[in-house]
Amino acid sequence: MPTSPRTDTSDNTRRTPMLEKGFGLDQRLRPDDMTSFLTPEADLFSVWHLGIPDADTSAWTLMIGGAVTHQLTFSLDDLRALPQTEIISVHECAGSPLLPAIPQRRMGNVRWGGVRLSDLLDLAGVEEGAAYVISTGIDEGVYDRTYHERYEKDLPLHKALDGTALVALTVNGAALPVLRGGPVRLVVPGYYGTNSTKWLTSLTLSHRRSTGAFTTKYYMDPPEDGSTEATPVWELAPNSCLVAPVDGDVHVGKPVDIWGWAWASEPVTGVDVSVDGGHTWAPAELAPRIGHGWQKFTLSWTPPSVGEHILACRATTGSGATQPSTPRRNRIHQRLVFVTQERP
Numbered sequence: 001m002p003t004s005p006r007t008d009t010s011d012n013t014r015r016t017p018m019l020e021k022g023f024g025l026d027q028r029l030r031p032d033d034m035t036s037f038l039t040p041e042a043d044l045f046s047v048w049h050l051g052i053p054d055a056d057t058s059a060w061t062l063m064i065g066g067a068v069t070h071q072l073t074f075s076l077d078d079l080r081a082l083p084q085t086e087i088i089s090v091h092e093c094a095g096s097p098l099l100p101a102i103p104q105r106r107m108g109n110v111r112w113g114g115v116r117l118s119d120l121l122d123l124a125g126v127e128e129g130a131a132y133v134i135s136t137g138i139d140e141g142v143y144d145r146t147y148h149e150r151y152e153k154d155l156p157l158h159k160a161l162d163g164t165a166l167v168a169l170t171v172n173g174a175a176l177p178v179l180r181g182g183p184v185r186l187v188v189p190g191y192y193g194t195n196s197t198k199w200l201t202s203l204t205l206s207h208r209r210s211t212g213a214f215t216t217k218y219y220m221d222p223p224e225d226g227s228t229e230a231t232p233v234w235e236l237a238p239n240s241c242l243v244a245p246v247d248g249d250v251h252v253g254k255p256v257d258i259w260g261w262a263w264a265s266e267p268v269t270g271v272d273v274s275v276d277g278g279h280t281w282a283p284a285e286l287a288p289r290i291g292h293g294w295q296k297f298t299l300s301w302t303p304p305s306v307g308e309h310i311l312a313c314r315a316t317t318g319s320g321a322t323q324p325s326t327p328r329r330n331r332i333h334q335r336l337v338f339v340t341q342e343r344p
């Protein structure tokens with residue numbers, strides 16, 4: 001008898017006890033609140049598709065298998081005993097895979113710590129022909145009216161080996177809380193958050209991409225520019241946000257710093273700022289990149305007259321990639337401010 005796809009959520013089908021069931025998110029800061037270079041963990045957004053597992057952190061193991069010469073299983077103590085490294089990295093959600101062109105501005109900048117994925121893969125020995133690292137978390141549940149038995153993502157092997165991808169155990173120096181994907185999660189600097197699998201239990205070397213829903217149906221951008229190929233949501237497209245000023249803080253004849261953050265998978269080499277809704281642009285001062293962190297840009301502006309002004313910022317990278325004004329997840333960020341006379 002053929003069986004139909006499971007869409008039920010009855011408790012006897014669950015492997016993993018869940019603290020929370022189904023899709024949810026927690027968006028704590030708006031761009032104008034993102035005033036610090038490092039985002040405190042408590043202020044960082046969170047997204048979960050299938051729920052939040054009640055992870056038993058005492059007996060956690062991470063298995064590395066597939067196209068490797070030695071299949072290995074690591075306990076948390078094994079992972080802690082390996083050389084640890086830290087990287088500052090932008091953490092950005094690509095937005096809903098059901099509405100991929102809508103900017104959500106869920107991002108932050110944090111310091112992740114843990115074991116380099118490349119070190120673990122060296123220990124396991126990657127076989128010739130392996131091209132992807134497939135990562136799976138223990139969460140399971142219903143997303144988009146379909147039951148998913150795991151959250152599974154993939155990375156091209158070259159990215160897994162570039163020395164930045166981490167099997168992370170800490171965030172901003174503290175142990176990863178379960179709500180943040182602890183005790184162990186993948187972190188892929190320069191890639192959208194969707195690739196950083198939380199509650200990580202296995203890494204599988206494969207010749208082919210994952211066939212799971214989160215790499216085939218979701219987080220594949222539709223073809224563009226005459227192409228017929230959908231593209232995986234991997235590298236961070238150039239993006240930037242305005243932190244200050246906000247409406248109410250801008251006065252005629254008084255210089256004000258227009259500033260914010262810019263980032264991309266590659267370093268941002270220029271940020272332009274507009275005070276007239278994108279008709280004209282001027283280059284801002286730009287800080288160099290530290291690790292994969294976001295870069296501060298600043299432009300001083302002396303508003304000449306009372307009235308509405310639309311501020312905007314636009315990041316460009318060395319390869320010439322920039323932000324569009326059309327509906328895309330990295331659409332140019334704008335903010336309306338009304339310039340007033342300063343009250344005495």
Ligand SMILES: Nc1nc2c(c(=O)[nH]1)N[C@H]1C(S)=C(S)[C@@H](COP(=O)(O)O)O[C@H]1N2
Binds near residue numbers: 048181197199
């Ligand atoms: N296991 C698992 N990992 C996951 C997800 C998930 O639903 N399950 N969501 C992904 C998405 S879309 C994002 S943006 C980030 C969010 O990480 P955070 O909750 O720590 O901010 O986790 C990614 N890793």
Ligand SMILES: [Mo]
Binds near residue numbers: 093193
């Ligand atoms: Mo996301």
